[in-house]
Amino acid sequence: MQFSYPEGATPIDGDELEGLLPKHISFQTELNAWEQLNILEAEKWAFGTPHDDLLTLDSIKRLHLKMFGETWRWAGQFRKTLKNIGEPAHEIPQELLKLCGDVQAQLDYRSSPLEEIAIRLHHRMVLIHPFSNGNGRHGRIFTDLLLTRYQAKRFSWGRDDLLSPTQTRMIYIKALREADRGNIMPLLEFAQS
Ligand SMILES: Nc1ncnc2c1ncn2[C@@H]1O[C@H](COP(=O)(O)OP(=O)(O)OP(=O)(O)O)[C@@H](O)[C@H]1O
Numbered sequence: 210m211q212f213s214y215p216e217g218a219t220p221i222d223g224d225e226l227e228g229l230l231p232k233h234i235s236f237q238t239e240l241n242a243w244e245q246l247n248i249l250e251a252e253k254w255a256f257g258t259p260h261d262d263l264l265t266l267d268s269i270k271r272l273h274l275k276m277f278g279e280t281w282r283w284a285g286q287f288r289k290t291l292k293n294i295g296e297p298a299h300e301i302p303q304e305l306l307k308l309c310g311d312v313q314a315q316l317d318y319r320s321s322p323l324e325e326i327a328i329r330l331h332h333r334m335v336l337i338h339p340f341s342n343g344n345g346r347h348g349r350i351f352t353d354l355l356l357t358r359y360q361a362k363r364f365s366w367g368r369d370d371l372l373s374p375t376q377t378r379m380i381y382i383k384a385l386r387e388a389d390r391g392n393i394m395p396l397l398e399f400a401q402s
């Protein structure tokens with residue numbers, strides 16, 4: 210099986226590939242389509258369910274499990290190997306707990322507008338990179354769940370396919386890299402475009 214990766218995607222390693230559940234898949238396009246169906250079902254669940262415990266490790270993992278549970282055996286489990294982006298694997302739980310605590314405090318004190326709190330959450334979450342794959346897609350839906358939990362609208366995330374190497378994806382990845390350097394504004398603008 211040969212996968213191709215757009216700019217800024219995390220390659221899947223051999224061990225992780227073992228965990229591919231549908232056995233008929235041999236092309237990237239088939240994998241994308243299968244994952245997409247799985248994610249659509251997960252979105253129906255996610256936006257139709259109250260999330261009072263959103264900022265918890267369990268809820269972060271549960272969303273990933275719902276999104277990728279029909280696709281990967283390791284769905285809903287934090288990664289065990291180091292990736293080209295993200296913290297060493299053993300630091301993931303503590304980094305996420307810190308993130309959840311910080312976001313809760315920002316929400317309690319409304320230190321900045323909800324949309325800014327949400328996009329900072331998104332950037333830190335994908336930077337921690339909790340899972341072997343699916344971090345971008347998980348992080349975007351998780352961010353949208355935070356917004357809707359507080360009665361705001363979901364982000365539009367460029368209104369385009371972010372999985373393929375589109376111009377829109379380049380803008381997203383560039384904005385994340387700008388956020389890595391401390392400037393969150395291009396990412397906020399992108400998410401609302
Ligand atoms: N420089 C960066 N800083 C922060 N996050 C990044 C950076 N580069 C990539 N990312 C995030 O990592 C994601 C890629 O990780 P992964 O392949 O696990 O997710 P995915 O949902 O499969 O991604 P993709 O959006 O690539 O399909 C990107 O979508 C983006 O959210």
Ligand SMILES: [Mg+2]
Nearest residue numbers: 218219342343
């Ligand atoms: Mg990926």
